[in-house]
Amino acid sequence: MSKLKSGAEAIVDVIAQQGVEYIFGLPGGAAIPIFDALVDSPVKLILTRHEQGATHMADGYARATGKPAVVLVTSGPGATNTITGILTAQMDSIPMVVITGQQTTWNLGLDAFQEADVSGISYPVVKHSYLIKNPHDIPRIVREAFYICQTGRPGPVLIDVPKDISSAMIEPNYDEEFHLPGYSIPHEIDKDDLMAAATLIEKAKQPVLLVGHGAVISGAEKAVTYLAEKMHIPVSNTLLGKGCFPESHPLSLGMLGMHGTAYANKAVDAADLVVSIGSRWDDRIVGNIEKFCVNAKKIHIDIDPSEFNKTVTMDVTVLGDAKAVVEALTAVMQPGNTKDWLRQVERWKKAFPLKYKKTGRLVAQHVLDEFRRQVQDEGIFTTDVGQHQMWAAQYCLTEKRFHWITSGGAGTMGFGFPAAIGAQLAHPDKPVIAVVGDGGFQMTLCELSTAVISRLPIKILIINNNFLGMVRQWQSLFYGNRLSGVDLEGNPDFVKLAEAYGAKGLRIRRAADVKRVVSAALAYNDGPIVIDAMVSKEDNVFPMIPAGASMGEMILEPPKVAMEKPVGST
Amino acid sequence: MNQNPGTSLTGIQNFRSPKSFSRKQVVIERKHRKHTLSLYVANKPGVLIRIALVFARRGYNIDSLVVSEGKDPDFSTMNIVASGDEKVLDQILNQLNKLVDVVTAHDRTEDDIIQHELAMFKIRCSGDNRMQVLQLAHALNCEITDITETTVIFQASGTSEKLDSLESVLDPYNIIELVRTGKVLMAKGEELTSF
16 A cells, blocks of 8 residues: 555656656646645756746757656646647647646636636647546546657647645555547558558659658658658758758758748649658648649648648548658658759759848848857757748758757747747757747746756847837738837847846847857856847848748749738738 | 337428428538537546537537437447538548547448437417317327417427428427427447447
């Protein structure tokens, strides 16, 4: 018979048994028993300044390690503050367990203080959620949550724990078997589907591999590289697919889609076969569904069957783990002849390179390029959302898994900096660069305290154009430059702000200073450092395919004439 | 209850109002193709909301819903009739199957299985047409479950299509209230409905 423990101690025990190193969170009344249990636990608490920050830190940790991360907050507003972070994790398939304190079971539904129907609020944005009503269920439910969040297509799982449940005394059984009859993970790869895919790939004259986050999650780097090299197929990656296939590889086309490279988009548009490996053909890539890759056969490899034919209709779908499917596929195929195609792709690469000017006004690309050059392959880049994110995606080439962390599906501003805290905790010896905009940074900058206390040497690179730049770009291109709600007049002095938090601050004003300031920033490892890069105010991100448009409508440089409003939403 | 529901409404062919029926048929063919789904789900709080959210998010209306505890009380059987864009049904099924609390979700629309529903109609009838209404009820094999000086309640059971037809036939007779249980399903023979 095991020793009596509180429900809270049982929760913390399971978390420790799962090998979790850090819990990210912020306490409140309903969560006090669980925070109390943490005092005697080997799991370290990272106290955040806002619950949203906690979720993004956990998310960053999970993306930098592939392991599930844990968030612990209180009931009511503490819990609702995590919803943005949970959505972010759900959209990008991130393994995360979010534990929320809750009012006592007898107060549920009575509008008691700090009571909210948190499991109910969570339904549309979680992989699964629990409200624990019986303390004896605690060990099983917490173990189920860890199992569900990291198997199959990963995602966040929320556990709502009423205070009387976490305070109750139980005899925890940590080995109880659990049964989830409604939860299955595909194991067997369908042979017919596999052979159908293999036949299409072997026959293709102009194939492209489209590598997404699913490939990164499954650890398919070697498998994908071997497939591409054996079959001589160029590889394009999505925003979240960065890190599966080295972007410096001769077969790499870099990122495709709305702000992808011109050559990636031209190649996909002209391809006779596109093979998605764990990419869900989302609207950033597809644009106009009617005109997307009309001449190409399409194959989709995914572990989640609900992604098949969701947007674009497929010729062949293969259900399974990306790595396992790609390995099985490569084993049964003989290389075809793609020589002419690779020559054509090379011509596009030469004709339409990404480019910017290193002289004159300071531009974001220059700073990003310099950071990437100095940290080499070892730097972990996290980003916020907006123009800087797209420039970072274009210029900070990613060679390895876990070195690119960005909010893709949800597009959550305020993500980049807290995510960098999680990534730096996971990799204390690697340079971690949080690329943020002046807008997004201000949404979660209170976490500077968190970074300072833990003396995390994060380089916070603010691409500061005093605008909500991506919206301004749309307003200038498609809305007759009628600027509305985008001027960030009243921005603080970010260098002084950093100093107020006990961090260091540097500023870059001129292109000539980039190299010197970047190397000074990278040399400073005594805590976080803010680099305020005051870039050209009205630069736009190119190439650009307007939302809902086709590849043929790609803009490579600022248009001379007024443009129509795009049909796509954002 | 009618002893032989499968054939209880055969008489209505003669009473069908052709106009209203054909209109309904056109609508069904064009867009509101109704789908009959069978689900086997965990029997616990919140499951119904999770399922309803999947339909709502893709613009599907739930026309009827029957939930009952299964033979194993840890699980429930759900029969859902829903209508919406044909193209997204497969995805809805996939998304339902993805829910941890849903064991299985199947489209049973095209399958040859037993489908049954019960309906009650409250009709205001006093004086002149009272006899006519009662005769009609008799002819249609409806059970009369309540009768007052001003109202009659009919009860009928059968396939949903038959109840639709009955509804059209009774439409001219001042129906003041109508309630239907929603469709229940069961596969024939050894086959299990939810698997």
